[in-house]
Amino acid sequence: LENRERIESVRQAVLGLPEASRAVLILREYEGLSYRQISETLDIPIGTVMSRLNYARNTLAQRLSGLLEVR
């Protein structure tokens, strides 16, 4: 049950991200695409890929801080 809640909160957090950064995060984390591949897939510069990824992860780290041990 606890695990179920954990899964649900991660899912909600990921799907709650703004579309632009969510797309980059999903392509990176679940699809395993490289920065270059993501930049080609979404037709955005690599710098944008990195900043969106950073934003997505920072947001998730903030929202899911209760589930993380470090920090």
Add this chain to the structure above:
Amino acid sequence: MNKHIEHLIDVYLDGELPSQQVHKFEAHTATCKTCRNALLARQQLSALIRDVPVVDISRTSVEFADDILDALDGGYAQTVPWWFELRGLYAEIRTWMLDLRVQQVGWVSVPIMLLLASVFIRSVGILNTIFSLVPGSDALLGQVFDFLTPASFVQVDRFWGGALGQMISFDIGDWTLFTGLFASLLIGFLYVAWIAGWLSGQPEADPVKVRD
């Protein structure tokens, strides 16, 4: 080496850091506690995210692609209520009903099936009568088809109240011996017909519509 390198953590974990910088990065995190903790936190976060099937990779490639599109588009898990998981079973039953053409016939099938049932009752009764004329049939019925003896049918009929059996059978006589059994069959049929009628009135199940 004193400068913190937190901005490189993502790039490092994503395997995008140039190899000549990887050694520097690892040397730094070995000594700098702040950066090491930040790295650990990011690793944990990544593990947590990857652990959760926002996209279900065990499905077929087409469904998988749909999942990704849904996830990219948002709204999938947010708008689907828990009971929608039952849609597989529901679709299964619906398909089965459609295959049987019960949907098109609907309630018209009820009197037809009642008629067929009464014809069946009659034919079985006639066959039983013919069979009882065969010498030695009583002994055979008693030994092999013990549960088919008149006494057991009377018991079944009593179980269903008897009156129901008489209502369904049009001739009182030998027929009543079978009515208990067929009463239960008819109840089963009526139940299925009711489900079919109910299903035929249901709209297509497609709650996945809302998007952000």
